[in-house]
Amino acid sequence: MGSLILSDSSAQCDEKRPHCGNCVKRKHPCPGYRDFFDAVHKDETFLTSHKSAPKRQKKVHSPASDSPDSFLTVTNTPSPNHLDPTLDLSLALLTRPSRNFEMESICYFFTNYVNIPRDPSTNIFIEHILPIYLNTDPNSGLAEAINAAAINVTSMWINRYADSYRAREAYAKAVSILKSSLQDPIESKSDETLATVFMLDFYDSLNRRFVHFVDTGTHQQGAVALLKHRGKHSFTTPLSQRLFNAMRSRHINYSLQFGRRVELDPELLSDDTAVLPSAKLDLLNVELADLLVLARDGPEVAGFTLVEFYQVILERALALEKRLQAWMDALPNSWRPVSIPASELHPSIRDAGLYEGMCDVYSSLAVSHITNAARSSQLGAIRLITRCSEGLTELGIAVDPQIEPDLDVRIQEIVDRFCASVPFHLGNRTTPAYPDEHREYPHVPAELRRLASYVDPFGNEVQMTMEDHVRAAAAIGGWFIMVPLAGFLKARTMTMSRVRPGPLVAKLRKGQVAWIRSQMERIQKIYLFPTNGSSTEHDWKCILKQFCDAQGDGHNLFQPLAFNQRIWAT
Template sequence: MVFSTNTSSVRRRLHTKCDQRYPSCSRCLRMKKTCAGYRDQSKLMFRDETLRTQDRARRRHVGKGPNFLNHLTPPPSCFLTPQIQDIAVCYFYSTTLSNLSEKDPARQLQMYLPSLYAKSRIGSALRLATESISHVLVPSLVPDSKLTARKRYDEALVAIQHAIQDPIQAKADETLYAVLLLCGYETITCEITSPSAWDTHVSGGAALIQHRGSSLLESELTQGLFCFVRKSIVLSHMQACSPVDEVFTKPGAYENPENQLFAIASRIPALQNHGLTLLDQSEGADKSHVEKLATTVEAIDQELSHWAGNLPNSWLYAHATEIKTASNAREFSPKHIHRYPDFYVARVWNFYRVSRLILLSLLRRAATLLQTGDDEEQRLGTGNAEKERKIQDIVDDICASVPFLLGHDLSRMTVPASSGMSRQQRQESNIPLVNWGDGNQAKQLPTGSFSLIWPLYVASSAVTVPENQRQWIIRQLQSIAANGDSQAQLALNTPSRTLLGGPESLRFDCV
């Protein structure tokens, strides 16, 4: 569209203001008038002359062919020819950001990516890592995206090797961010033939954190990188039953509940490692050492309970108890179901539950060693029955999160008002309860099914779980695996050993 003041007439009516050399403009001298200088801009009249301009162009070029005007303005594609990697990166950034909860610290970390990417050079570790994970997510938008993703991934590995050999780049935020992006790549592309690749990158990120030392927490970005690495390293070491480096166990002033939770849970792998040798002895164990271990475990379990009991209202969930059961009495159905504010909150709650399962299992094994008799009264006296009840309640809570994280529509689910309800239950009241358990509910997208894999995997090995519930958990994992998640398939192929006191044969990120 052409907006004009008719340039030729403006030249006649709007004079250039005279400077000291020329007391009047040429037109004023010719007309023997005093030049008034610039006209008041508020009095200028603008009009749309698009149609007049087009009509003049047609009259000037009569006889030059009917398609002449089509060539006056180049098509938009001549101006905008984005690179394929730009399409992939933009898609990765926008879709990832839109799927991250406002509460999730990873969202803030993701928002730093554009500026880091823009200032990094072509061929840098960060650029290559970003492009590798981006191409994984756009197979339908970009031709040969999987091949490009793998090529960029291999190039990123080489670039990271060069970066960590440089004293400056080894401590740069871009290098650490690149390693975390490769963790994400391995999580997305997890293959049964290479289940430990994610764990390898997690260890690399932890090594960079340790190398950076006191300069680690200088900015919000570095704090975000630290918390992300700590979350990953705690997950990895819980599965390996190996202690976490003390740099990750120091409490920090992080307001986000997830960061607070992982700061507490970072001490659990060391207790698991201690229990590997101490609690597996059928006889001859030093009971003073067992009692000391049990005391430490109980203290951390209390910290976790305090964390759960002091969350803000935005982290609480609705809890429905009157659930339609399966038609076959022998089939398992959850006794209650949960509805959370979002998938992120549900994931963090399930990590809390797995952490407590590990601690309660350690306490149960310790209590068994401390027994002095075999009768039922002695067993009850050591508190094992109470611990087993807590373990089963936590497993039931994990199962109660399944409908929400699988994307079932729980919008009609509320909780009847009554006295004695928990903080979670008080969130809803006086609307009919939803029935769930027949598998016929319509689903919403996206789902949080990926984050269910590890909690279900660990819960399935709890000694308290009845066989029909165990089979139900396995069916949930089978359903997730059937939708193409290779990590769920890994979980089906290998029974979990976490609650039995042994390291897992595989490592994966499912939170």
């Protein structure tokens, strides 16, 4: 009889808190509350579907229906006589499983950042992480580190905020497990341990750009220690070689970015360790990083006179710039850009940002990213050449008169090609958009696609589609172009310079620097990178500033975690 009474709408559960009203008053089993998320967002799919549903057949009474453990079936189901009376049907129909944000984050991260067809000649480590993740223990340090990074990435898109408590919890677990692994003589030399360090460093790099986090390079130093601990000859498998190249590249670029000397042993920097184009570029960047440190420290530290100081840097910078150009000239055909006429672009792409009608496309974002990194390195060498030439001229020392006009041409060519790559990375985007939202991008010629011979994260041959590119470009296109863009607007100083070299504005076509600045602002809007107007290179502060500095006293809630330093203390 109770089930029949519950079928009356007046006797339905009123979902009062903390206890339901009608069910208690009428002494009937409660069919269960709606999921809170559905209640807030008024998900009326269930109600709507039943307004037009045919009337239920009259329920056949059975002893089981009066059982205190039996609930009313609320959908058009077969007669209860045909059902197993032990099944708790209402539990399956009325109780929705809670959302697993961690699992959703993992899926989102791998779908949009990892599971993208790639050119096998690139070596960005994140492209290789899926096979390692699938073969690791779900409670391992690597799994927790990937969880932390995935939650952070997903939070940035879904909540527009990074460094959630879930991410921090996973990060702390990963650090704790890593500490134990480092104390084990076998685990400390495993690929999984090195991959864990990479993902923790990746997590820190996210927070450096999105929250008020001070990255002291702790995991960078730890990775260098592990590479030295293992030695070159321990990286013999394809996976370990990819790990080695990725971690070495990360350290070299980190050193170049922050003006530090590369701390790797010579055997880890030998030519035989560099097979792929990206690895060969890394070795050239080692020379550039060392040269920038020398220029910053000044002649006194090196024991040079001022003239010797300028001459040594000039000679080394000229040689390095030629080698960087030789690297460009030796790239495989699949790495070479193809120019697309402006007339073939979608009008919205032209409106969003097209410099002088120039647009270059590449076989992949990774190829474009590495090529632009090489261009940035070229400009770094050219800046040193320009400054040293000026310094020697001021001291009355003759320099090759052909250097300056040649550099003017080179600078314009380099910056033009960089500007031409912007539409390939950003398409027609000017505001935040999710990776699954369609946007317009320049189309890549089929012939260039064929040259690339794309593979998936497992090394299987696959096809690259425009939708793959749209998804990847939305996720990482702006990230890949951000640092080189900033590099064109700034220049590292030399100790003996009376003024900063600046972005070589006089060397560029009129209006080009202003266009580059506008693209920087565009990237900030697309990815919601905050800035306080500082001229520092990495001035991307917290997205929700009130969470970082609510008191206005500079208090840093996201200061470097003490246990990071403790891991590597030994």
